[in-house]
Amino acid sequence: MPELSAAEFWVGPRVTLALFGGVYNNYLALDVLLRDTYRRGAAGVYFLGDVGGFGPHPARSVERLRESAVRCMAGNYDVSVGNALADCGCGYTDPRDNHYAQISYDYTLDGTTEEHRRWLAALPTRITMMVGKHRVLLVHGSPRRINEFLWESTTPAAYIHHLCELYQVDLIVNTHTGIAFERRLADGRGLINVGAIGRPANNGRLTVEYVLLHLEDGQLHSERVALEYDHARLAAEMEGEGLPPEFVATIRTGWWTTCLEILPTRERRQGRF
Amino acid sequence: MAAPLLPFLHLDSLWLQVTGSRCNIACRHCFISCGPKVDRHAMMTRAQVQVAISDAERLGCRAYYYTGGEPFLHPEILDLIDDGLASGPLHILTNGMLITREIAAELAHRSAAADYSLDLRVSLDGLSAAANDPIRGEGVFEATTTGIRRLVEAGIEPSLALTLVDPAGASPEGRTAMLGFLRALGVERPRLKLIPPFRIGREAARSGRYGPEARLAAEDLDDEAPWQLGCGTSRMVTANGVYTCPILIDYPSARLGDGLAKALVPIPLAYRACFTCWEEGFSCRS
Numbered sequence A: 001m002p003e004l005s006a007a008e009f010w011v012g013p014r015v016t017l018a019l020f021g022g023v024y025n026n027y028l029a030l031d032v033l034l035r036d037t038y039r040r041g042a043a044g045v046y047f048l049g050d051v052g053g054f055g056p057h058p059a060r061s062v063e064r065l066r067e068s069a070v071r072c073m074a075g076n077y078d079v080s081v082g083n084a085l086a087d088c089g090c091g092y093t094d095p096r097d098n099h100y101a102q103i104s105y106d107y108t109l110d111g112t113t114e115e116h117r118r119w120l121a122a123l124p125t126r127i128t129m130m131v132g133k134h135r136v137l138l139v140h141g142s143p144r145r146i147n148e149f150l151w152e153s154t155t156p157a158a159y160i161h162h163l164c165e166l167y168q169v170d171l172i173v174n175t176h177t178g179i180a181f182e183r184r185l186a187d188g189r190g191l192i193n194v195g196a197i198g199r200p201a202n203n204g205r206l207t208v209e210y211v212l213l214h215l216e217d218g219q220l221h222s223e224r225v226a227l228e229y230d231h232a233r234l235a236a237e238m239e240g241e242g243l244p245p246e247f248v249a250t251i252r253t254g255w256w257t258t259c260l261e262i263l264p265t266r267e268r269r270q271g272r273f
Numbered sequence B: 001m002a003a004p005l006l007p008f009l010h011l012d013s014l015w016l017q018v019t020g021s022r023c024n025i026a027c028r029h030c031f032i033s034c035g036p037k038v039d040r041h042a043m044m045t046r047a048q049v050q051v052a053i054s055d056a057e058r059l060g061c062r063a064y065y066y067t068g069g070e071p072f073l074h075p076e077i078l079d080l081i082d083d084g085l086a087s088g089p090l091h092i093l094t095n096g097m098l099i100t101r102e103i104a105a106e107l108a109h110r111s112a113a114a115d116y117s118l119d120l121r122v123s124l125d126g127l128s129a130a131a132n133d134p135i136r137g138e139g140v141f142e143a144t145t146t147g148i149r150r151l152v153e154a155g156i157e158p159s160l161a162l163t164l165v166d167p168a169g170a171s172p173e174g175r176t177a178m179l180g181f182l183r184a185l186g187v188e189r190p191r192l193k194l195i196p197p198f199r200i201g202r203e204a205a206r207s208g209r210y211g212p213e214a215r216l217a218a219e220d221l222d223d224e225a226p227w228q229l230g231c232g233t234s235r236m237v238t239a240n241g242v243y244t245c246p247i248l249i250d251y252p253s254a255r256l257g258d259g260l261a262k263a264l265v266p267i268p269l270a271y272r273a274c275f276t277c278w279e280e281g282f283s284c285r286s
C-alpha cells in the first residue's frame, strides 16, 4: 500500500465540499464552476486531475487553477504534460482513438509553458482527508493506478469493498472516466466518481457535471450538480485552434465520438456511437 | 536458466470453464483441444460455479468470464449467468452457434436488468466461409453469423474474437475489414478482440510446435508485466481445480490447487505459451 499524503480535516455540524475532475482545457466551464461552488458555500474545492486535452488554450485553465483556492491533484494527463512525456497515458486501445488523443496531447503540450509544466509535475496524486468521522481518499483513476478506469457497470461492490479495506478508507472519490456515478456498500462505505467538467458525459446533454459532498449531522451525502457554460463559444474556439471536428461535435451534441472502445458495453450503449 | 516469476497483484478477473472441454465443434487451432466428446475437464455444476464466484467476491474480484468449450452447451447456462451478473460484470466467450432467438431474448433481458455489463464475445476465424470453415468446420461460418444476427436483433451487440491464423488480419486494413463485417451484420458499435495463435493443443499439430527460442528470461519483463499479462490479475477455475490462466489448463504444473485463496501466488512463466502472451502483448481479458 503506497504511503498516503498528509490528511486534511473538515469538522463542523455542516460542511460542504466541491469535487470535480477532467477540465480538459475547458476554461469556460471552469469559470462557471468556480462561481457556482462559491455561491453554494463550498468550504473546500478539490480538483481530481486532468487539466489538459480535448479543448482549446491550455494555459487558460492552468492559470485559473493556480490563481484559485482550489486544491489540485494530478491526473495521468498532468503527469504526462508535466514531464513532457510522449503521450497522455490515457490507456486507449484503438489506433483511431490514439490518433485523436495524440493530436490533443501534442496541442496541449505545445501550449503549456515550462513554468506550468513544473506546477503540473509537482501536484499530488492522492489526498486523504477526514470529513467528520469519515476517512475519504481522493484519487484520479483508482487508488491502485492513476489511469485505471472505474465505470459504473464494471466496478462491482466486491471490488469497492476490497479497495476500502486495502486503503482503510470509508469513501473513495475519483474521476478519469468522464462519467459520474456513485456506488455505496451496505455498510455505508463506497465510491463516488465525480465525472468531468471538460466535456459532456456521453448523454446528449450540453451540460457538464461535478459533485458536492455534504457533511450533515455526521452523515456524508453527495449531490450531483450540472453546469451550464458557453459551449457554443468553446466549440468555436476549438474550431479556431484547428482541433479535430470530432471533438467539437461532442461539445455541440453531448455525445462522444472518439475513445469509445474503452467504454464498457453498458455505458457504450447509452451513447449514440 | 530459471523462468521469471510473475508477481500476482490482485484477482481482477475470474475465469470459469463452465462447460469444461466440451464443445459442439472441434476447431483445428483450439489450444485446449476441445470437442463434442472431450471430457478432460468436466462441466462445472452450478454449485461449483457459485462457490468459485463467492470465493472470488470475497477476494474483491471485479469481473467474471465464462468459457469452455462452448458455454451455451451448459444446461443451466441462464442460471449461471444470473449468478455471475449478481456479483459483477460478466463476459461470455462463445462460438455463437447455439444462440437461438429465445436465448438471445433471455440474454437481452438479463443485460437490461443487471447492475453490471454483460458482454458476449463471439469467435470466428475468417470473414467468409471459405476463410473460416477450414479451421472451424463445415457450416460454422453460417451458424455463427446467424447467432450474431440473433443477438443484434435482440438488442445485444457482441464483440468479435478473431484468432490471427493469418497475421495480416492485424493490419489497419484487416481491422477495417473486420469492423465493416460486423457493421454489415447489424452491429452498430463493433468491437474486436484479436488473438494470436498459441502453438499448443491442436494448434501445435496445425502450425508446428514452438522452437527453443520461445523462452522468457527475467530481464524480458518490466514492472508493467503483471498488469499486462492475464496471469498477474486473474485465475482460471475448472471442475479440476484452479489454474494460472485459461491457456494452460492441460499442464498439470499450472494447477494451483483446489481453492482460489491459495492460488493467488507468483507463478513461473515457464511455458512456451507465455512467450506468445509476452511477445504479442496479449491478455485474454476484454
Ligand code: SF4
Pocket (backbone or CB within 6 Å): B023, B024, B025, B026, B027, B029, B030, B031, B032, B033, B034, B035, B068, B069, B070, B094, B095, B123
Ligand atoms: S476454439 Fe472455441 S469453439 Fe473452437 S473448439 Fe475450442 S472451445 Fe470450441
Ligand code: SF4
Pocket (backbone or CB within 6 Å): B229, B230, B231, B232, B244, B245, B246, B247, B248, B269, B271, B273, B274, B275, B277, B278
Ligand atoms: S500463458 Fe500467458 S497468461 Fe498463461 S501463465 Fe503464461 S503468460 Fe500468463
Ligand SMILES: [Fe+2]
Pocket (backbone or CB within 6 Å): A049, A050, A075, A076, A077, A090, A140, A147, A176, A177
Ligand atoms: Fe485521466
